[in-house]
Amino acid sequence: MALWKDTNTGMIPAPTTPGVAPAPAHPREPEKTNVASLSPEPARRPAPAPAPVPVAAHRHDTKESYMSAELTIEGKIVGSGHIRIAGKFKGDVHVDGNVSLDAGARLEGQVKASVVSVAGELIGNIENARRVELHETGVINGDVKAGSLTVAAGSRMRGQVEFGYETEGRAKSETKGFGGA
Numbered sequence: 001m002a003l004w005k006d007t008n009t010g011m012i013p014a015p016t017t018p019g020v021a022p023a024p025a026h027p028r029e030p031e032k033t034n035v036a037s038l039s040p041e042p043a044r045r046p047a048p049a050p051a052p053v054p055v056a057a058h059r060h061d062t063k064e065s066y067m068s069a070e071l072t073i074e075g076k077i078v079g080s081g082h083i084r085i086a087g088k089f090k091g092d093v094h095v096d097g098n099v100s101l102d103a104g105a106r107l108e109g110q111v112k113a114s115v116v117s118v119a120g121e122l123i124g125n126i127e128n129a130r131r132v133e134l135h136e137t138g139v140i141n142g143d144v145k146a147g148s149l150t151v152a153a154g155s156r157m158r159g160q161v162e163f164g165y166e167t168e169g170r171a172k173s174e175t176k177g178f179g180g181a
Contacts, residue, residue, distance in 0.1 A: 062097050069104060076109075085120070092124075103137040116146075118155075125159075132163070 064082040071087035080096040105120030118138035136154035
């Protein structure tokens with residue numbers, strides 16, 4: 001017993017006559033012929049091209065790339081956008097975006113990014129980040145230079161830390177006044 005109504009049972013296909021186009025398969029589908037129509041049809045205009053998106057809007061709509069836990073990759077990551085690493089990566093990461101290390105992930109290399117979130121293990125330095133977040137499962141073996149640093153209880157770190165300075169240029173210009181020149 002069928003659970004649906006079969007509409008094609010007992011139907012014989014209509015014979016085709018040479019020179020006549022076959023009837024459309026679906027009532028909404030237009031007839032297909034090789035002959036141009038003599039009746040005037042409204043001219044179809046192509047769809048307008050999408051307006052270019054301003055550069056500032058790209059930063060809010062930045063895509064995230066993901067490296068799964070089953071992967072081990074050696075190389076270098078450079079570009080714009082966010083990267084989330086759950087596997088093992090050996091090499092430098094320089095992005096105009098955020099870098100996230102999931103719990104269980106391991107990154108061996110230098111990191112330059114806007115926001116760096118470490119829940120896994122980072123062996124290397126973090127340079128000029130706006131913000132660094134070290135989660136309770138996170139481990140950093142290296143130096144950190146960031147605008148702000150958040151450290152959760154239970155996390156571990158070995159290295160030097162500089163935070164609270166906006167840029168190195170500002171820190172150097174403030175220290176020039178000392179020393180009596």
